[in-house]
Amino acid sequence: MKRTLTLLFSLCVALLLFGCAGSEEPSGEAGTPSFNATVLEVYESGGCLVEPFADEEAVLRSADRLTLGGKTLEENGLSGLAVGDGIRIEYDGTILETYPAQLAAVYSVCPLDENGESPARCRTPD
Numbered sequence: 001m002k003r004t005l006t007l008l009f010s011l012c013v014a015l016l017l018f019g020c021a022g023s024e025e026p027s028g029e030a031g032t033p034s035f036n037a038t039v040l041e042v043y044e045s046g047g048c049l050v051e052p053f054a055d056e057e058a059v060l061r062s063a064d065r066l067t068l069g070g071k072t073l074e075e076n077g078l079s080g081l082a083v084g085d086g087i088r089i090e091y092d093g094t095i096l097e098t099y100p101a102q103l104a105a106v107y108s109v110c111p112l113d114e115n116g117e118s119p120a121r122c123r124t125p126d
Contacts, residue, residue, distance in 0.1 A: 046070025
């Protein structure tokens with residue numbers, strides 16, 4: 001009886017651990033973490049302040065606002081962003097704990113169309 005209870009308890013613990021181990025990282029088509037955001041402010045330096053869309057829960061758990069550098073935007077052909085523009089950001093999954101937050105590595109930034117959709121392949125060629 002004691003052995004059965006131990007086995008049952010171990011099985012329950014294992015199910016709890018594995019059941020909660022699912023990834024909650026936002027991801028793009030190829031598994032690259034990504035999210036959509038709205039431009040809130042454009043800096044004179046060329047960078048911008050963005051706010052993730054309300055449905056981007058995984059990102060919003062870490063940051064409500066993020067900054068993107070001017071060099072990153074220029075490399076992705078987005079030097080002419082305006083307040084209110086929608087963009088899709090692909091990054092390495094690391095959000096730095098600053099305020100506003102920053103992304104450790106940005107792979108690509110693409111404009112969203114009028115329907116809030118990103119291009120089929122957002123990422124820029126290497």
